[in-house]
Amino acid sequence: MARGNKQTSERKTRSALTDVVAREYTIHLHTRVHGKGFKHRAPSAVKAVKAFAQKHMGTKKVVLEPGLNSAIWGKGIKNVPHRIRVRLHRKRNDDEDAPADEKLYTYASFVPTTDFKGLQTSVVDAEE
Numbered sequence: 001m002a003r004g005n006k007q008t009s010e011r012k013t014r015s016a017l018t019d020v021v022a023r024e025y026t027i028h029l030h031t032r033v034h035g036k037g038f039k040h041r042a043p044s045a046v047k048a049v050k051a052f053a054q055k056h057m058g059t060k061k062v063v064l065e066p067g068l069n070s071a072i073w074g075k076g077i078k079n080v081p082h083r084i085r086v087r088l089h090r091k092r093n094d095d096e097d098a099p100a101d102e103k104l105y106t107y108a109s110f111v112p113t114t115d116f117k118g119l120q121t122s123v124v125d126a127e128e
Contacts, residue, residue, distance in 0.1 A: 012030040020104075022089040022124045026116055027052055029072075038078035045072050045080045053106045061105040066089045068110040085111040087124060 031046035033041045046069065053062040072080060089107040113119070 020090055020092060022087060023056075024085060024087045024111055024119075024122050024124055025052070026057065026083055026085050026119050026121075028083050029080055032109060033080050041080050042073050042077045043111055049084070049086065049108060053108050057088050057104075057106040058120050059102070059104050059106045061093070061102055063107050064107060065107065066107040069114075071110045082115050085113045085116070085119065087111050102124075 001073065004022055027049060029045050029048060033045050036044050046064065049068070049072070050062045054060065068084075068086060072083060075081070087109045089109070090104055093103055093105050
């Protein structure tokens with residue numbers, strides 16, 4: 001018996017990665033820096049935010065807003081906040097020197113919040 005008799009060329013699926021979209025996420029940094037040494041906590045939190053954005057937005061390039069960086073580093077290298085609310089914008093790359101496979105990039109910005117109770121992932125207006 002031959003596997004894969006379905007013709008996939010007839011189905012045309014629309015890729016969600018080509019859409020320009022902005023979403024708000026809550027990232028639980030405490031689990032991502034657990035077990036790290038004190039001098040490695042804030043740098044690994046920055047790397048965790050970038051990895052989270054790459055996974056959820058499907059882009060290779062992630063740019064962090066300086067406000068997000070200062071929110072992570074705000075209490076020093078070893079006192080990273082337990083949770084952080086970020087807005088991830090998937091944008092088109094208008095740079096002519098960019099590689100062909102990097103047509104989109106993600107811009108991550110900080111969303112200030114006082115309470116994380118009941119916050120869900122939400123799609124926000126991309127022009128904000």
